[in-house]
Structure formats: C-alpha cells, structure tokens
Amino acid sequence: xxxxxxxxxxxxxxxxxxxxxxxxxxxxxxxxxxxxxxxxxxxxxxxxxxxxxxxxxxxxxxxxxxxxxxxxxxxxxxxxxxxxxxxxxxxxxxxxxxxxxxxxxxxxxxxxxxxxxxxxxxxxxxxxxxxxxxxxxxxxxxxxxxxxxxxxxxxxxxxxxxxxxxxxxxxxxxxxxxxxxxxxxxxxxxxxxxxxxxxxxxxxxxxxxxxxxxxxxxxxxxxxxxxxxxxxxxxxxxxxxxxxxxxxxxxxxxxxxxxxxxxxxxxxxxxxxxxxxxxxxxxxxxxxxxxxxxxxxxxxxxxxxxxxxxxxxxxxxxxxxxxxxxxxxxxxxxxxxxxxxxxxxxxxxxxxxxxxxxxxxxxxxxxxxxxxxxxxxxxxxxxxxxxxxxxx
Amino acid sequence: xxxxxxxxxxxxxxxxxxxxxxxxxxxxxxxxxxxxxxxxxxxxxxxxxxxxxxxxxxxxxxxxxxxxxxxxxxxxxxxxxxxxxxxxxxxxxxxxxxxxxxxxxxxxxxxxxxxxxxxxxxxxxxxxxxxxxxxxxxxxxxxxxxxxxxxxxxxxxxxxxxxxxxxxxxxxxxxxxxxxxxxxxxxxxxxxxxxxxxxxxxxxxxxxxxxxxxxxxxxxxxxxxxxxxxxxxxxxxxxxxxxxxxxxxxxxxxxxxxxxxxxxxxxxxxx
Numbered sequence: 001x002x003x004x005x006x007x008x009x010x011x012x013x014x015x016x017x018x019x020x021x022x023x024x025x026x027x028x029x030x031x032x033x034x035x036x037x038x039x040x041x042x043x044x045x046x047x048x049x050x051x052x053x054x055x056x057x058x059x060x061x062x063x064x065x066x067x068x069x070x071x072x073x074x075x076x077x078x079x080x081x082x083x084x085x086x087x088x089x090x091x092x093x094x095x096x097x098x099x100x101x102x103x104x105x106x107x108x109x110x111x112x113x114x115x116x117x118x119x120x121x122x123x124x125x126x127x128x129x130x131x132x133x134x135x136x137x138x139x140x141x142x143x144x145x146x147x148x149x150x151x152x153x154x155x156x157x158x159x160x161x162x163x164x165x166x167x168x169x170x171x172x173x174x175x176x177x178x179x180x181x182x183x184x185x186x187x188x189x190x191x192x193x194x195x196x197x198x199x200x201x202x203x204x205x206x207x208x209x210x211x212x213x214x215x216x217x218x219x220x221x222x223x224x225x226x227x228x229x230x231x232x233x234x235x236x237x238x239x240x241x242x243x244x245x246x247x248x249x250x251x252x253x254x255x256x257x258x259x260x261x262x263x264x265x266x267x268x269x270x271x272x273x274x275x276x277x278x279x280x281x282x283x284x285x286x287x288x289x290x291x292x293x294x295x296x297x298x299x300x301x302x303x304x305x306x307x308x309x310x311x312x313x314x315x316x317x318x319x320x321x322x323x324x325x326x327x328x329x330x331x332x333x334x335x336x337x338x339x340x341x342x343x344x345x346x347x348x349x350x351x352x353x354x355x356x357x358x359x360x361x362x363x364x365x366x367x368x369x370x371x372x373x374x375x376x377x378x379x380x381x382x383x384x385x386x387x388x389x390x391x392x
Numbered sequence: 393x394x395x396x397x398x399x400x401x402x403x404x405x406x407x408x409x410x411x412x413x414x415x416x417x418x419x420x421x422x423x424x425x426x427x428x429x430x431x432x433x434x435x436x437x438x439x440x441x442x443x444x445x446x447x448x449x450x451x452x453x454x455x456x457x458x459x460x461x462x463x464x465x466x467x468x469x470x471x472x473x474x475x476x477x478x479x480x481x482x483x484x485x486x487x488x489x490x491x492x493x494x495x496x497x498x499x500x501x502x503x504x505x506x507x508x509x510x511x512x513x514x515x516x517x518x519x520x521x522x523x524x525x526x527x528x529x530x531x532x533x534x535x536x537x538x539x540x541x542x543x544x545x546x547x548x549x550x551x552x553x554x555x556x557x558x559x560x561x562x563x564x565x566x567x568x569x570x571x572x573x574x575x576x577x578x579x580x581x582x583x584x585x586x587x588x589x590x591x592x593x594x595x596x597x598x599x600x601x602x603x604x605x606x607x608x609x610x611x612x613x614x615x616x617x618x619x620x621x622x623x624x625x626x627x628x629x630x631x632x633x634x635x636x637x638x639x640x641x642x643x644x645x646x647x648x649x650x651x652x653x654x655x656x657x658x659x660x661x662x663x
Binding site: 124125129172 | 553555556558559560561562563564565566569570573574577578
C-alpha cells in the first residue's frame with residue numbers, strides 16, 4: 001500500500017517532464033526505507049517508505065493517532081524502529097542515539113529549559129558541541145537576530161509570551177545548523193493571527209537557510225501553506241505524497257479527497273468508453289461526464305469527486321458555453337442552506353434525487369445581485385475536467 | 393455576594409481558632425513555661441532564662457543533642473542520596489517487570505508502625521553482630537526517611553515534562569548529561585525539601601532510635617524521655633523549645649523550597 005502511494009506520488013509529481021534535481025543527485029538527503037514501529041499490538045508506523053530531498057519543506061499530515069509523531073520521533077532518535085532503515089546522507093541512523101544525530105527537533109510544547117534564560121537556552125546545544133566561547137556568542141547573537149528576539153536574551157521562559165517562546169525554541173533548534181530540522185506541531189499553541197504570520201516567517205526562514213524542514217501537523221491549511229510537498233498519513237501508512245496542489249486537485253483515494261478540504265462524492269458505475277471521455281452512471285447525480293482519469297480504471301464501480309468551488313450555480317444553466325454544452329454536467333435542485341463566509345459563500349443544494357450538493361462561490365462583487373437564497377431553484381453545473389474519478 | 397463568600401464567616405473564624413488552639417496551645421504553654429523561674433513545672437514563678445543556661449551546662453544533655461544532630465545530618469544526607477536515586481530509577485528508568493510493586497514497596501515504610509521497623513532493625517543488627525551506637529541509629533533513620541525523600545522527589549519528577557530531557561538529548565547531551573544539566577537543577581528544590589524532611593524526622597524520632605541505639609549513645613529524644621520518667625524538670629521545657637524553634641525553621645525553609653520547585657514546574661508545564 002505505501003509503495004503504491006509512493007508510486008502514485010512519483011507519477012503525480014512530474015506530470016510534465018521537468019528535470020528534477022533529486023533525480024540527478026540520485027540519493028535523497030533522507031530516505032526512510034520500510035520503517036515499522038509497533039507499540040504492543042498497535043502498528044504506529046507500518047512499513048513506511050519516504051524520500052525527502054535536501055532543501056525541501058516537507059509536511060507530514062494526518063489525523064491524530066496516524067503515526068506521524070512516532071515517525072518524527074524515530075527521525076529524532078527518541079524511538080527506535082522495529083524494522084527498516086533511516087538513511088540520512090547515505091548513512092543508516094535508525095539505531096543512532098538522539099545526541100549523535102545531525103538532526104534537531106522543535107518540540108510541540110517548546111520544551112524550553114525553565115532554569116535557563118533565553119541566551120543560555122539557545123547556547124545549550126552549542127556548548128554541548130564544544131564550540132569555542134566567542135563563536136557561541138556570535139552564533140547566539142545571530143540566532144537572536146534571526147528570530148527577532150533582540151532585548152529578551154536575559155529573560156527566563158516563564159517571562160515570555162507564547163509567540164516569544166516559540167521563537168526561542170526555533171532559535172535553539174536551528175543554532176546547531178542541523179541537516180534536517182524536525183518540527184512537531186510548532187504552531188499549535190499560537191492563536192490564529194499569530195499562527196498565520198509565523199507560517200510565513202517559517203517559510204521565509206527555511207528558504208533563506210536552505211535547510212530541510214520536516215513538519216508534523218494535523219492542520220491541513222498549515223501544511224498546504226508552508227510545505228512544498230505533503231505526505232498524508234493514516235493508520236501508520238503514507239496514503240499519498242504530493243504537492244499541495246496535486247493533493248487537492250488529484251487526490252489518490254476517496255479517503256484523501258475527504259480528508260483534504262471539502263468534497264462532493266458520487267458513487268457510480270463506469271459506462272462504456274467514448275473517445276477521451278469517461279461516463280459514470282450515478283444513483284444520486286445521474287450520468288456524469290468526466291475527463292479520462294490519469295490511471296486506467298480497473299473496476300467498474302468508481303466514485304466521482306468534485307470540489308465545491310468547481311460547482312457553479314446558475315438560474316438558467318450555463319447557456320453561454322454552448323460549444324461544450326454536450327459535455328457539461330448539469331444537476332437541478334433547490335438551495336437549502338446558504339453560509340456567507342466573507343470571501344466566499346457556500347450553498348447546500350438539495351438535488352432532485354434527494355442527495356445534497358455543496359457549492360462554494362467567490363464573492364467577487366460587493367453587492368449581492370447574484371446571490372441565491374434558500375428555497376430558490378437552481379442549476380448546478382461543472383465541466384468533466386472538474387471531476388476526479390476515484391476507485392473505491 | 394462574591395465579596396462576602398471570599399471573606400471568612402464567623403463560623404469559619406471560630407473553627408479555625410479552635411483548630412489552631414487544639415494544635416498549638418500545648419506547645420505555647422510549653423514555650424511559656426520554659427521561661428519559668430520556678431523549679432516547679434506547674435507553678436509560675438516569673439520570667440527567667442535560667443533553664444536555658446542549665447541546659448547549656450548539662451554535659452549529658454549536650455552530648456545527646458550533638459548525637460541527635462549528627463545522626464540527623466548524616467542520615468538525612470544518606471537518605472536524600474538513596475531516595476533520589478530510587479525516585480529517578482522508578483520514574484525515569486525503562487519500564488521493567490514489577491515496577492509497580494517496587495513503587496508500592498517504597499511507600500510501605502511510610503505506613504509501617506515504627507515499632508515494627510525498629511524491632512526488625514534491632515533483630516538485624518543483633519544477627520550481624522553490629523555494635524549498636526551512632527551508625528546503627530543512622531542506618532535505621534536512613535531506611536525510614538529515604539522513603540519520604542523518594543516520595544517527594546518522585547512526585548516532582550512525575551510533574552516534570554519529559555520532553556525537557558528529550559530536548560537536552562536532542563541538543564547533544566547523552567542521557568546522563570541530560571539528567572545532570574536539565575533534570576537535576578529542576579528537581580533540586582524538592583531534593584532540598586526531602587533532605588529537610590528527613591532531617592526533622594530523624595531529629596524527633598524516639599521509637600526507632602531507642603530500638604537501635606546502644607549504651608552511651610542516647611539521642612536527645614531518648615535522653616529527654618528518660619529524664620521525664622524521673623519527673624519533668626523545667627530544663628526539659630527549655631530543650632523542647634529549642635527543638636521546636638529548630639524544626640520550625642527547617643519546615644519554613646522546606647516549604648519555601650517546595651514552593652519554588654512548584655513554580656518552576658508550572659513554567660515548565662505545557663501551555
């Protein structure tokens with residue numbers, strides 16, 4: 001299963017024949033090779049393989065209990081894999097103790113040493129590394145400036161705000177210039193506004209340092225915003241590894257489609273092929289025209305996934321687009337619920353078949369001349385390219 | 393409403409006063425009578441410090457006091473060392489079979505009647521033919537008080553965030569180094585509190601000491617007890633007052649130490 005996911009990922013990553021630097025240097029910075037970890041009878045991580053390239057901002061995304069934190073802790077050395085190898089720069093570090101790994105971790109609760117001030121917290125790892133005093137001083141000053149903590153060097157952790165603590169933890173874990181920085185839910189304790197600005201700062205920092213970041217998060221928006229690639233985990237396995245865009249627009253499975261963002265799903269049977277179109281007969285939405293899926297559909301029973309923002313509503317149907325009219329999917333129904341969310345509005349439409357359809361439309365005009373209200377009859381339409389065909 | 397409920401009601405004040413009186417009235421009377429000029433314990437003969445000077449000229453009493461003090465310091469130090477090690481092993485070591493049993497066994501001496509502890513130690517010392525005196529009392533007190541130290545230190549370790557040690561290891565410390573540079577400074581206040589607890593327990597123990605000591609090496613409580621059997625001299629009141637002062641001082645310091653330890657723990661706790 002995880003190999004499958006990895007294959008999909010490699011296919012998904014390069015739909016266009018783009019030259020990838022990782023292919024040229026044949027060996028990724030970090031290779032996780034069929035790693036497994038059990039706690040009693042519970043398989044926390046189940047024969048998982050993953051490559052992370054140098055300079056990547058990689059996110060491990062998944063619901064709680066999916067094994068993402070266990071995987072991160074195995075990278076840091078706090079857990080030892082039962083099976084498999086973890087190759088960092090070609091060397092197997094699976095059994096290497098935490099203090100001997102060129103990897104540092106930023107802890108979820110920051111784990112700042114309460115008895116040391118900001119400067120000593122940041123200098124802690126440098127002292128252990130046996131760095132000369134004057135160099136430590138320079139490096140700490142550099143780190144303090146990097147995370148904008150100037151003037152707070154003598155404060156103890158309990159005299160800092162949440163955001164400041166987060167910065168100290170970041171500076172402390174970056175100070176040793178690790179080959180890979182592991183971040184365990186680094187922004188979970190911050191409020192929304194601060195979290196958003198910190199996300200951007202982290203990305204900027206990662207770009208500037210050119211360091212490899214691996215972040216664990218359960219917040220898909222956070223993963224989407226920051227990561228260049230995302231590995232979605234469930235039940236100890238990687239379900240898909242892809243860029244944020246691929247993950248959203250071409251989910252590998254029904255589970256991923258439902259886990260990442262909102263989605264409308266219609267189960268149905270594949271009908272005999274017609275040129276480059278696939279038609280699926282669904283119970284709830286009639287016949288849906290879809291684009292040819294990237295992978296040949298093996299089974300007749302499939303699931304059609306359409307993101308809400310791909311579904312447009314209109315009072316009379318998409319009359320203007322007459323050229324492709326034969327291929328456009330139209331569904332009739334009644335608006336049952338309207339949620340105005342500022343930038344966009346989501347509508348719930350009760351289809352004539354009785355199924356519910358979710359549509360979201362950007363509020364591009366300030367005056368709501370085009371808005372629909374509950375009880376109104378509408379035509380929902382979407383193109384074949386808006387559909388993703390998933391096997392069950 | 394809110395203000396009224398925050399303030400003590402008349403009932404609360406009364407019950408507090410009664411409770412405190414119940415606890416401290418005998419001690420207050422003892423302290424007052426230690427300044428009594430009269431030879432008779434129950435008759436007030438005016439203020440005087442003469443019983444204090446009597447004590448400081450009483451060689452046997454001073455010997456016993458010095459014995460008690462040396463036993464308390466030595467046994468408290470040994471108990472702190474052993475108790476801390478036990479606490480660390482039980483809360484930080486790998487999960488081993490029977491850990492819960494060991495943990496429970498650590499608490500058992502806390503509730504064991506002192507007579508049993510004392511008697512069993514006496515049997516042991518007789519069996520190994522140990523000469524009873526300073527060291528036998530010290531060992532006996534160490535076995536009693538190390539459990540208290542272990543409990544105090546273990547509860548602090550339990551409240552301490554494990555990720556602090558992991559962070560230290562992540563930043564280049566081997567496990568031993570991580571313990572010394574991060575854990576130890578953070579549990580130091582509770583170790584100090586444990587030492588003081590052990591010190592006071594040893595200082596006022598009569599039962600175990602009387603089982604395990606030998607001729608010529610009586611501790612202060614034993615000495616006082618044997619004096620009292622011949623009739624209470626006002627000098628005893630003076631000695632007791634001094635002991636109360638010493639123990640009160642130690643308890644005040646210990647509670648400050650544990651308060652400090654708690655406050656550090658709070659700042660170390662996850663948000």
